[in-house]
Amino acid sequence: MGQVQLEAAVPVGADPRRHARVLAQVHEAALSGEALPSHPRAVIGASWQRMRRLGLDPDRGAPVPLLVPEQLEARRRESGLAPVLPALRGALIGLAEQAAHIMVISDAEGRVLWRDGSAAVRRRADGLGFVEGVDWREESVGTNAIGTALVAGHPVQVYSAEHYVRSQHDWTCAAAPLRDPRDGRLLGAVDLSGPASTVHPTTLALVDAVAKLAEAQLHTTHLSELERLRGLASPLLAKVKGRAVIADPHGWIAASAGLAPVGRIALPNDATAGRTWLPTFGDCLLEPLPGGWLVRLTDEEDAPPTRVVLDLRSSRESTLRVSGAAGTWSHRLSPRHAEMLYVLARHREGRSASELSLDLFGDAGRTVTVRAEMSRMRRHFGGILLARPYRFADDVEVVVERPADGEVLPHSLAPAVRA
Template identity: 70%
Template sequence: MACDTGRVRQEHLEAALPAGEDPRRYARVLARMHEAAVSGEAPPEAPRPVIGASWQRMRRLGLDPDRGQEPAPLAVAELEARRRASGLADALPILRDGLISVAEEAAHIMVVVDHDGRVLWRDGSTAVRRRADGLGFTEGVSWNEDRVGTNAIGTALVARRPLQVYSAEHYVRTHHAWTCAAAPMHDPRDGRLLGVVDLSGPAATVHATTLALVVTVARLAEAQLRNAHLAELERLRAATVPTLSKVPGRALVADRHGWVAAVSGLTPVDRISLPNSCRPGEVWLPAFGTCRLEPVPGGWLVRLAGEDAERTRPTRVTLDVRSPRGCVLTVTGSSGTWSHPLSPRHAEMLYVLAAHREGRSAAQLALDLFGDPARTVTVRAEMSRLRRQLGSILERRPYRFADDLDVVLERPAEPERILPHSVAPAIRAGGHQR
């Protein structure tokens, strides 16, 4: 099973400490950059782009560079509830096996946070945990940028990629004695961001390979979650094949996340998009048009009705790019509402199409996304994937949302907060009509 989230498979790992650089000397360089940045002056050298962008966000937010905001830990019962709901508990054994021994030997702690940036688990060096306690870096607190400034955990949640942060790259001065390396983890069933795993320790222990290690272990944890889901699908297939064999016409069985366990009379597909709140009865599905849903243990039996029925076609789509942690396309019609989580690339493409209702050619989209109108092969491949997922919601020649749809674009008030992970020229130029 391939989880088609569109995420980049080859991680771009950028160590916080340049190769061959003396850590102490570089810490002093970063301190001068930081002092200039928080005072609004031109820094003597430019910080890394991901750090510079985060510092700008903190200045606009008005975060105190000396203290940040006081941490407010969750109550024990709420912390336990978050742990159960996080989807990360099954990955915890692999995270511990891969990182705890390293953390203890290298004077680090391993930290696992959920998609909201709440610290769920901490383990590793006892001495470093005591130092973390002094920062308020404890289980149950929020380690988001808006609470503690630029840091590997909170900034990785915004940037949507692995990140190492060293010394004065942290926005809050009390964190300058630390180095951290964090990698996001995603749910293989729907691509949504589950949280982040992080190794943190004294700044003197910084090492360029730490980030690569954290990323590798995070990917192993995702693979464990993927294997667990495959086992669930196999159990669903074994339980429902006898029922499916007796269904006349075209039909399939899918789990509650839309992953297909078995088909009858259809070309096999990996996944379908189901409404947010499924209920038995008639529904419009992007790939198949009008269908009838019937519950089966662990999922749904989907009977295809054939041609699209106009009365069940969607009438409204909402593209929500307000959260840097995940963009969602919500489709509404008389048969219900469903949401489709978007990869960063697909969010960029749909954002451009929502801003240009008249449509964009492949060359125009290539220019919008890559600054190179010749990259039409990549654009056509991605649009083909999107159209398989979204069906008649998207048209081509030119690429656009269907003309009869009401398209709503929900975005943050500040243009620079729109898809902050994106480097697409059309997004960063901020030239779309508001």
């Protein structure tokens, strides 16, 4: 997604109370269809539009059933966030208590998994229904830092009447998404929330920094796991005839034999033992190993893909599905790669680096970034993407699956997507 400029909810030098009154006027005008006295920030305005399309009740939101304790514990185990919980708590709990805030951690679907901090603020949050096990997505409770950050894909601060549902106007919150550094998958969000009177311009930067710290810890853990797999790989590959690699479940290469070194291959999301087609290598055999896969190249003639489906139906996760004679293969896409493939799907004739730069950034001069990202994708999706110009292969059928409401990649700021 690139570097995102952090935008505090209260403008520098503005009086928070006066700003809250202005926001309340803007909120009421937006709901009543009257002319706005001023415009909300872009991230807030886009969220309000989503809420209006959903028909969300601005007084009560949508029914939000709680998870039972067994479901909550299962979500905590499956979230992938438990390993970084001590780091998040260590960085934020003390500050949250001093600043009359609570720290909240949600999963990728906006379910509140953990909540800690000021006892007095926790009691106020109880009255709002902001408790462990609740669904805090935009679709349930309207514009809020957790739900909106999960959709936008970047840190978000929401203050007072920027919240879509009126019962949250007495609150301020700042949240940052948490991503798995192994595959870019969205894991959840970390949030600081408190009474609106406690709003502070540095809260968003703090939450963003703590989220990056947690992701760095996950990255360090991954490197240790890859090193353990590498210790297993070397003696095993010495006995393998032909070309092969050993990769972890996310496609990161621990060792290879008979092949030029590569950092990562794109494995199917639902990889299983047996024959499969991989964009990087063509026809392969997958054999399970403790902590990864042995990938043997069969040296048979590649069966070229015939159909590509770009699945953009979810606002939180995009997938590329590839079909051909060897079967169907699917892979999760990063937000940036989803944007680029969507633009190429709309322009089957192809786009030059400068055209893609204009499409993605509104600036034709960022060709170095475009070429680097396209090089990564072509390594992953060989046989599907061509260069000069960048395009899908001519003999591949390309299908784009869109959301039911028609808004493709709602998190994207790319001009070609928003247009």
